[in-house]
Amino acid sequence: MKKLLLAGSAMVLMTPAAFAQDTSPGDGPKIGIILGFTGPLESITPFMAQAAEVAIAEVNAAGGILDGQQVTSERADSTCIDAAAATAAAEGLVNAGVDAFMGADCSGVTSAVLTNVAVPNGIGMISPSATSPGLSTAEDNGLFFRTAPSDARQGQVMTDILNDRGVKEVALTYTNNDYGKGLADSFTQAYTSSGGRIAITAAHEDGKADYSAEVASLAASGADILVVAGYTDQGGRGIIQNALDTGAFETFVLPDGMIGQDIVDVLGDGLSTSFGQYPGTDSPGAARFQEIATGESFDGTSAFAPESYDAAALIMLAMEAAGSADSADWSKKVEELANAPGEQILPGELSKALDLIRQGQDIDYVGATAVELIGAGESAGNYREVEFKDGQIVTIAFR
């Protein structure tokens, strides 16, 4: 019944998107939300899209941007895994007249959309969740940003945590895509150069039938601790479940893609000795975003939902600051708005932010994830170190 309600409410939510298609290009600023609504990330993307649409609704309620124009949005399916499909979907959005992309989600398709669609058409994009280090050096003509940190940073954070706990040897498994591979590489580099030993590295495919073979190999390496760079509701969880059942491992190190309430609910005590880290801050913005999400009755703790809100908000604020919905103009304003100095802006304060921008004052968009853009326009990355106690994710420290 719960699922029926969910499906029903999902259909209701799709309706505004369907309406948005009726607006002809040039009718005001339009944001293309390109996320993997089907495929491996289909369980978290609805919340990501919803978070972005909440930000858009907030701006519209505040009177819109660029002389009171209402912002519209349109969803498209990146599929997460199929670069050709994502490119076609993004081209569809270009034809529908979007001025910005909020997306894409997975690193592989994000890179495809950036190279094949965003750069040739000169459309700016802010990805809420592509974390592959490879995107830092992508040829983007200054059009690409991300509100998620590069995994190069996470590899270092994970190494620090392991070293602080005195762990000298681990086994490593990663999901075989740009995210998993990127994180595994950066972690391997950071960990081995700090003197740690990785007994075995084994990739796993998501959404597959069976993970006995992977767990068997990992267990044979003799390491006691397993680093799982995967997804909560995908192969990563399958690996942990199988490892617990066969008694192969008892302690797991979980990076961002693996942390969510659902995995704690399912595995329960199995995670009692495990730990991990995921992007997060103790800034008041995170809590504020949860309140907004609860008010809109969707799951704000879902991975990358806060980043999605921030991505959409930054696009609209940058448009207002540039006085234009043209990507060449607004993309130049993103970093300036996201970083200090200026008045700090939390989720739910977009109306105030727009007022300040119109008055010509400087703002520092903090948002739900304490956005701070560095390097090639990517989030600096604050991480929470967490443990799992009595079915709860407990934050131990911020790094």
Added chain:
Amino acid sequence: MDLLNALVTFANFVFVPAVAYGSQLALGALGVTLIYGILRFSNFAHGETMSFGTAITIMATWGLQAAGVTAGPLPTALIALPIGIGATILLVLGTDRAVYRFYRDRKAAPVILVIVSMGVMFIMSAIVRFLVGVEDIQFADGERMLVSARDFKTWTGLEEGLAIRTTQVITVVVAAVAVALLFWFLNRTRTGKSMRAFSDNEDLALLSGINPDRVVAVTWILVAALATTAGVLYGLDKSFKAFTYFQLLLPIFASAVVGGLGNPLGAIAGGFVIAFSEVMVTYAWKQVVAYASFGAWAPDGLLQLMSTEYKFAVSFAILIIVLLFKPTGLFKGQSV
């Protein structure tokens, strides 16, 4: 002692998981092979048929649990299974009437039916997503472990543990029962024999007065029952996720082709061949070898033939080798 440790390690990480996985593949491959043998096309919607049956079973399980009905130490889903099978039978019979019959009547080429089945696959996958959503669902209840690794170590005093999940045992038992029933039906009953006749020579079967509509209907009913059972067992053993069932299609087809398309016995053998080779070729034999040689030879390397990311390459490689050298499969089936 060391030899026992080697055996236990092998059983824990290779034998037990592969037998359970092989049984699930075998049941799935049986459905594919029946359709290929009798309706003469490769049914791409098979994974989604499994998914649909499992989805209905999950909803029935929730209903039973809400009504306070459980199967004690066994998963409640086993009681709900007949409901899932019933709904799936209605779905596939409806699909056959609405879609496949049209193409069968005009004697469409098998390749057209394959494409049609892909269309059916997309529709079914959408139905499943509307019914139970896209999230990962765990619906196994009752006793989870029959033998846990830790208990096994305490009982035996061995260094290595052996874990057997309740669902793994249920999988093997239910699969054995289902296969036995299927073979009894195909070999001993009149309807079963008429199905085999229809599969061997359609024209001759029609001449001898076999009603083709009845054969087709019975085939779909059997396929629905097998697919739902396979899907539910798989979901109980791992978990249910709509996307995973779509991915199951590849190993299932590999199993059916390796065994010989259209040959039920081959489908079962194929399931186990694929499951065992996936696990064994990518297994790191280091520990087993170290134990078996009484610690005399503890290799530095992992003794792994192939890294696990090539697991699916193993299925493909076997598939290609079989098609090259024995196009009709290990058991005599129809060539593709």
